[in-house]
Amino acid sequence: xxxxxxxxxxxxxxxxxxxxxxxxxxxxxxxxxxxxxxxxxxxxxxxxxxxxxxxxxxxxxxxxxxxxxxxxxxxxxxxxxxxxxxxxxxxxxxxxxxxxxxxxxxxxxxxxxxxxxxxxxxxxxxxxxxxxxxxxxxxxxxxxxxxxxxxxxxxxxxxxxxxxxxxxxxxxxxxxxxxxxxxxxxxxxxxxxxxxxxxxxxxxxxxxxxxxxxxxxxxxxxxxxxxxxxxxxxxxxxxxxxxxxxxxxxxxxxxxxxxxxxxxxxxxxxxxxxxxxxxxxxxxxxxxxxxxxxxxxxxxxxxxxxxxxxxxxxxxxxxxxxxxxxxxxxxxxxxxxxxxxxxxxxxxxxxxxxxxxxxxxxxxxxxxxxxxxxxxxxxxxxxxxxxxxxxxxx
Amino acid sequence: xxxxxxxxxxxxxxxxxxxxxxxxxxxxxxxxxxxxxxxxxxxxxxxxxxxxxxxxxxxxxxxxxxxxxxxxxxxxxxxxxxxxxxxxxxxxxxxxxxxxxxxxxxxxxxxxxxxxxxxxxxxxxxxxxxxxxxxxxxxxxxx
Amino acid sequence: xxxxxxxxxxxxxxxxxxxxxxxxxxxxxxxxxxxxxxxxxxxxxxxxxxxxxxxxxxxxxxxxxxxxxxxxxxxxxxxxxxxxxxxxxxxxxxxxxxxxxxxxxxxxxxxxxxxxxxxxxxxxxxxxxxxxxxxxxxxx
Numbered sequence: 022x023x024x025x026x027x028x029x030x031x032x033x034x035x036x037x038x039x040x041x042x043x044x045x046x047x048x049x050x051x052x053x054x055x056x057x058x059x060x061x062x063x064x065x066x067x068x069x070x071x072x073x074x075x076x077x078x079x080x081x082x083x084x085x086x087x088x089x090x091x092x093x094x095x096x097x098x099x100x101x102x103x104x105x106x107x108x109x110x111x112x113x114x115x116x117x118x119x120x121x122x123x124x125x126x127x128x129x130x131x132x133x134x135x136x137x138x139x140x141x142x143x144x145x146x147x148x149x150x151x152x153x154x155x156x157x158x159x160x161x162x163x164x165x166x167x168x169x170x171x172x173x174x175x176x177x178x179x180x181x182x183x184x185x186x187x188x189x190x191x192x193x194x195x196x197x198x199x200x201x202x203x204x205x206x207x208x209x210x211x212x213x214x215x216x217x218x219x220x221x222x223x224x225x226x227x228x229x230x231x232x233x234x235x236x237x238x239x240x241x242x243x244x245x246x247x248x249x250x251x252x253x254x255x256x257x258x259x260x261x262x263x264x265x266x267x268x269x270x271x272x273x274x275x276x277x278x279x280x281x282x283x284x285x286x287x288x289x290x291x292x293x294x295x296x297x298x299x300x301x302x303x304x305x306x307x308x309x310x311x312x313x314x315x316x317x318x319x320x321x322x323x324x325x326x327x328x329x330x331x332x333x334x335x336x337x338x339x340x341x342x343x344x345x346x347x348x349x350x351x352x353x354x355x356x357x358x359x360x361x362x363x364x365x366x367x368x369x370x371x372x373x374x375x376x377x378x379x380x381x382x383x384x385x386x387x388x389x390x391x392x393x394x395x396x397x398x399x400x401x402x403x404x405x406x407x408x409x410x411x412x413x414x415x
Numbered sequence: 416x417x418x419x420x421x422x423x424x425x426x427x428x429x430x431x432x433x434x435x436x437x438x439x440x441x442x443x444x445x446x447x448x449x450x451x452x453x454x455x456x457x458x459x460x461x462x463x464x465x466x467x468x469x470x471x472x473x474x475x476x477x478x479x480x481x482x483x484x485x486x487x488x489x490x491x492x493x494x495x496x497x498x499x500x501x502x503x504x505x506x507x508x509x510x511x512x513x514x515x516x517x518x519x520x521x522x523x524x525x526x527x528x529x530x531x532x533x534x535x536x537x538x539x540x541x542x543x544x545x546x547x548x549x550x551x552x553x554x555x556x557x558x
Numbered sequence: 559x560x561x562x563x564x565x566x567x568x569x570x571x572x573x574x575x576x577x578x579x580x581x582x583x584x585x586x587x588x589x590x591x592x593x594x595x596x597x598x599x600x601x602x603x604x605x606x607x608x609x610x611x612x613x614x615x616x617x618x619x620x621x622x623x624x625x626x627x628x629x630x631x632x633x634x635x636x637x638x639x640x641x642x643x644x645x646x647x648x649x650x651x652x653x654x655x656x657x658x659x660x661x662x663x664x665x666x667x668x669x670x671x672x673x674x675x676x677x678x679x680x681x682x683x684x685x686x687x688x689x690x691x692x693x694x695x696x697x698x
Contacts, residue, residue, distance in 0.1 A: 167586075
């Protein structure tokens with residue numbers, strides 16, 4: 022059978038950022054996948070070397086607009102590890118609150134986009150509607166909807182106001198019925214079961230060999246979570262649990278993310294109730310020479326920062342590794358062998374973040390080959406949902 | 416238990432560890448080894464000690480190009496970094512991606528940003544930069 | 559006013575092109591389209607292909623790998639097209655202007671009609687920009 026190549030990208034409606042996939046298909050079946058990245062490479066690691074330790078958190082914040090707390094947290098932890106800096110208790114709680122709020126709005130965002138890819142625009146609109154109150158909370162507590170600029174080596178940059186707490190707790194309580202709505206809409210819908218179950222399966226061994234992270238790993242039964250395994254901020258003082266699933270398919274990844282939002286909401290509430298009073302910043306004066314590693318659990322998995330101080334006020338080297346850098350190569354396994362109409366949701370299931378990964382691809386146009394465009398791809402996916410819906414008489 | 420991991424690596428590879436192990440804290444240990452043994456050591460850490468590969472960081476230092484392979488022991492709350500120091504003029508090292516799939520992309524990245532040559536790597540194309548990026552120009556090298 | 563321009567003021571369809579963004583401006587663009595702000599009420603729709611678009615929203619700084627692709631997308635756009643630079647990076651390069659992979663500000667690549675500064679600009683700012691562009695087309 023003739024092999025068809027479907028170029029997806031770099032500009033296409035599938036994802037926000039420029040990235041490039043080449044799907045090799047035979048008929049309906051995906052037989053190969055090439056991933057090319059680099060469209061989003063901005064040289065942040067080198068920019069960090071030009072900034073002082075105080076400025077670096079602002080730079081790494083702009084690696085990614087969705088993980089704009091996880092990167093600064095990992096970064097300041099790396100600097101604190103290098104310089105042996107203590108952090109006041111209240112600052113740790115504030116970090117936890119902001120990080121969990123970010124997790125909720127990031128998971129809602131993914132859920133909405135996933136709904137859109139399989140033709141459920143209602144889920145898309147709902148998810149983004151309920152995401153807005155979370156952004157309101159962020160704006161109230163930190164001053165901005167995204168890019169909070171809260172982290173600094175030694176603590177946090179500004180305090181959060183106790184007078185806002187009752188309102189935040191009320192908003193968090195209101196979020197739970199909204200999450201129930203999603204749980205009902207996603208977990209009990211036979212069409213979504215038919216679309217998402219058993220596709221894009223990743224086994225435990227593949228997860229370990231690719232060192233995949235976060236919800237991608239946890240959906241395959243690999244219970245790794247930096248918040249529990251390498252406790253940071255206030256996670257070891259709070260009661261919460263790691264969510265895992267065994268199946269490893271796209272459905273399991275959705276389940277993990279939905280259940281994680283409940284945990285996140287509970288963590289925020291506990292933190293606000295237990296928030297100690299006191300200093301928020303230990304005001305470090307210098308970073309002595311040495312290496313430091315900081316890790317934090319972003320919504321997509323472990324964010325890793327390495328910093329080397331040579332005793333000056335600038336890092337000699339700052340290395341960043343975002344979770345998608347490890348998760349994206351798993352698409353080689355997950356997408357190949359499936360059908361074209363499933364490819365969109367499989368490629369999106371790891372919640373890839375190319376801003377973080379800082380890379381993407383270019384295609385050499387091979388003539389003679391039939392070429393579908395990426396809109397056809399989303400259309401195919403949405404048509405399949407429609408077909409299943411009819412079969413189920415919905 | 417926690418000490419065991421570092422002890423095991425030290426025992427297994429006595430003589431191949433070149434510099435004294437730097438124990439930064441209970442949770443962070445840096446082990447400097449001979450570049451010739453890199454594949455052997457990291458395969459042992461990954462497959463036998465069941466560590467999770469986090470990432471490799473390439474660093475341009477005055478002494479040479481340093482590569483640190485970071486491994487996390489999630490059950491022990493500990494990160495062990497296997498470090499090698501390469502010659503600055505002609506940095507070359509064996510690729511470890513035959514045994515560990517996760518290592519493939521980062522080796523490509525270090526190759527293009529720092530100019531390290533990975534022997535036996537299956538795919539040495541550019542990962543991040545343009546395909547026509549000037550040869551011999553490595554963004555993360557110091558002037 | 560020509561009939562083409564007159565038609566352009568009615569229901570603007572937008573195509574969103576991310577140069578090398580941090581994703582935040584892109585999300586705020588989607589935010590403007592979803593229920594809270596719901597810019598779709600005014601006939602504005604995010605479309606999947608540049609060939610259907612009246613407005614090109616560009617986010618992020620421009621890197622050396624993406625610049626050829628951007629030029630190609632702009633060539634495919636039906637003219638007249640309104641180009642809006644969204645966010646500090648698209649307007650000026652922002653903090654990425656010193657990067658080795660930065661390929662120059664957007665208005666050196668193709669003509670820009672409106673600039674929306676901010677990191678990220680709020681959805682309200684985007685709506686304000688659209689209103690200003692429509693007024694500009696009407697010659698007000």
